Amino acid sequence: MALGLRCSRLVHPAFCNFLAALTRPVSEVTLKTVSGRQNDHGQYLAYPAVPIRHFATKKAKAKGKGQSQTRMNLNTALVEDIISLEEVDEEMKSVIEALKDNFNKTVNIRTSPGSLDHITVVTADGKLALNQIGQISMKSPQLILVNMASFPECTAAAIKAIRESGMNLNPEVEETLIRVPIPKVTREHREMLAKLARQNTNKAKDSLRKVRTNAMNKLKKSKDKASEDTIRLIEKQISQMADDTVAELDRHLAVKTKELLG
Secondary structure (H helix, E strand, O other): OHHHHHHHHHHHHHHHHHHHHHOOOOOOOEEEEEEOOOOOOEEEEEEOOOOOOOOOOHHHHHHHOOOOOOOOOOOHHHHHHHOOHHHHHHHHHHHHHHHHHHHHHHOOOOOOHHHHOOOEEEEOOEEEEHHHHOEEEEEEOOEEEEEOOOOHHHHHHHHHHHHOOOOOOOOEEEOOEEEEEOOOOOHHHHHHHHHHHHHHHHHHHHHHHHHHHHHHHHHHOOHHHOOHHHHHHHHHHHHHHHHHHHHHHHHHHHHHHHHHHO
16 A cells, blocks of 8 residues: 555656646657656656648738748849840840930921931942931921932932831932922821831830840850759849830830820
8 A cells, every 4th residue: 555655656746747748739849857756766758749730821821922932132243144134234225215216306296307317328338327428408497408419329219218217208309409398297197107106116125025035045045154043033134124124115105105196
């Protein structure tokens, strides 16, 4: 009887610790020491850790939706070793500047001598700007003159270039003097200019696609210089730059269209 009581005293604390362990999270490792009453020996009870999978609530999922789980920082030096994003950006900006210049010279309600400068004439010496082979002047608000006396052999080519410029011009020739009547500002003329503005914008977008394609091709050739994740992030950045440029081109077209049509 006495031996039984002594054993119960020894077991009872261990049993209590066991019950307490059951109430704790199973992900914890429980390591308890039960002091022995004889010879100061201890007994160790260990409960292995069990992994717990925490499920996200609907509220938590909704909060995290659309947010990037992993954020990577690109090393500038590494990117520059693969491709110069600054050069790509400059090429895209040059497309915008070219469109703005085109709008100023060819898509205006009022035609001016400067609007003929950009017209390219095909000559025996190659393609030359009209203002390089002809003297352009304003005779009156309704008439522009192009004097081809310095290059009379290019007169026919100059007339053809003016007619095919898309500016709705119908030049007349008198020996080496080209007369260019300025069209009246009619609703039809305004709509024609608006159509020309859209065409020029589409050409600008074609040029932009070439810039983007060239950049992507250059990037593909450098895949051995960086990880797939890095290459993918650079591709996304180039695509974003192109999308931003397209938006800028469309903005300029909207402004010009409103200016032409009111």
